[in-house]
Amino acid sequence: MAGYLDRIGAGKILVDRSPLSYDWTPNTLVGRDDSLSELASIFSQIENPDTSCKAVITGPVGSGKTVLTQVFANDLRKHLEGRRKIVHVHVNCRNHPSGPQVLQQIAVSLDERHPERGFSAGEMIQSIKRYLRTHNAHMLLVLDEVDVMIRRDSTDLIYRLLRIDEGQNERGTMSIILVSQDASLLRLFEPAIISRLGASSRMNLHPYNRDELLQIARQRAEASCIKGSIGEDVLGKIARYAAESGDARLAIELLEAAIIRAEREGKGQVETGDIHPSKMRSASVEPNQVDDLSEHKKLILLAICRRLKKEDVISSGDALKLYHVVCEEFGFEPRGYTTFWKHVKSLEQSGMIESQTASATKGRGRTQHITMSNMSPGVLETRLSSVLSSN
Ligand SMILES: Nc1ncnc2c1ncn2[C@@H]1O[C@H](COP(=O)(O)OP(=O)(O)O)[C@@H](O)[C@H]1O
Numbered sequence: 012m013a014g015y016l017d018r019i020g021a022g023k024i025l026v027d028r029s030p031l032s033y034d035w036t037p038n039t040l041v042g043r044d045d046s047l048s049e050l051a052s053i054f055s056q057i058e059n060p061d062t063s064c065k066a067v068i069t070g071p072v073g074s075g076k077t078v079l080t081q082v083f084a085n086d087l088r089k090h091l092e093g094r095r096k097i098v099h100v101h102v103n104c105r106n107h108p109s110g111p112q113v114l115q116q117i118a119v120s121l122d123e124r125h126p127e128r129g130f131s132a133g134e135m136i137q138s139i140k141r142y143l144r145t146h147n148a149h150m151l152l153v154l155d156e157v158d159v160m161i162r163r164d165s166t167d168l169i170y171r172l173l174r175i176d177e178g179q180n181e182r183g184t185m186s187i188i189l190v191s192q193d194a195s196l197l198r199l200f201e202p203a204i205i206s207r208l209g210a211s212s213r214m215n216l217h218p219y220n221r222d223e224l225l226q227i228a229r230q231r232a233e234a235s236c237i238k239g240s241i242g243e244d245v246l247g248k249i250a251r252y253a254a255e256s257g258d259a260r261l262a263i264e265l266l267e268a269a270i271i272r273a274e275r276e277g278k279g280q281v282e283t284g285d286i287h288p289s290k291m292r293s294a295s296v297e298p299n300q301v302d303d304l305s306e307h308k309k310l311i312l313l314a315i316c317r318r319l320k321k322e323d324v325i326s327s328g329d330a331l332k333l334y335h336v337v338c339e340e341f342g343f344e345p346r347g348y349t350t351f352w353k354h355v356k357s358l359e360q361s362g363m364i365e366s367q368t369a370s371a372t373k374g375r376g377r378t379q380h381i382t383m384s385n386m387s388p389g390v391l392e393t394r395l396s397s398v399l400s401s402n
Pocket residue numbers: 032033034035036037039040041042043070071072073074075076077078079227230259260263
């Protein structure tokens with residue numbers, strides 16, 4: 012019901028705010044025909060009731076991974092109507108990061124009366140299977156941001172799900188699409204999983220170019236605003252800013268902020284001056300993700316971001332040194348190596364950074380390489396510096 016407030020200030024430009032929300036699913040996707048066709052070919056046998064398909068989709072933030080799976084699942088369901096019943100279940104593992112939570116989400120999406128607790132993983136999987144069998148349905152399961160669950164909980168659940176029909180008479184219980192920002196997702200899997208996923212099931216989405224971002228912004232503008240209230244110059248400026256990262260979400264956020272600003276000022280048209288890109292950049296990070304970190308985690312993350320703004324990777328040794336520098340700057344006593352490393356691991360578990368053992372380790376100790384593929388280090392750095400200095 013709180014949505015009724017969205018109408019406040021609406022009038023001269025805005026007709027409907029909902030297309031500006033990023034969980035709004037457009038009917039057609041800009042520039043992703045090839046990706047949809049590729050998915051369709053991975054799922055080419057899906058009409059056969061004994062068939063299950065698997066796909067892995069990677070790509071940077073805002074490259075349309077989530078929306079691609081949604082559009083594909085909707086289209087597929089409609090396409091197979093009357094031939095095979097497809098139930099689409101989408102779980103975002105960032106919101107449900109443990110194996111049991113993911114299973115619970117699946118069970119609840121299938122049947123909202125599913126009881127909250129008290130089942131083992133095996134029992135949950137049996138009950139999911141039973142549901143699908145009695146409803147004569149095939150589940151298309153999308154595990155979005157799946158690396159967050161894998162880093163926290165290992166790959167056990169994925170393995171179980173991929174083997175759901177093995178050693179039984181059943182076939183074709185579920186298809187799975189794994190989605191992640193982490194292009195090296197497959198390195199997190201054991202060979203048994205990789206071989207079950209199959210080599211031809213992987214797709215990587217590229218960041219959008221300026222023209223695609225322009226079309227995405229135009230699609231949202233047309234769906235939400237009075238015709239003629241947003242000029243091509245405005246859309247062009249938005250596309251130019253968003254093209255730096257290729258992030259469609261940024262384009263949509265810039266558009267929304269510009270519309271709201273213009274409406275507040277009582278204007279009947281959005282102008283290029285209503286676009287304020289620098290503010291939007293830091294706003295596009297989920298603020299609570301860094302705000303809620305402990306002081307030392309913030310300091311460590313800041314140290315890492317400073318280097319990763321300029322380079323793709325930082326060694327654990329350099330991260331420790333830079334952490335000491337940052338501690339001094341903000342007046343904190345640095346913690347010892349063990350605590351430092353525990354914090355790094357915990358930042359990794361929450362999906363903010365990744366670490367990997369360096370292939371050629373020189374000297375003593377276990378050098379790790381730290382990278383950040385889920386977020387923009389520059390944006391995080393700004394946020395962390397301001398949070399730390401306001402304390
Ligand atoms: N090709 C596209 N056409 C139209 N809208 C898109 C397209 N790609 C992404 N979007 C929109 O941009 C926003 C971010 O996309 P999303 O799928 O959430 O990206 P990701 O999951 O890769 O971070 C969403 O609102 C989505 O609907």
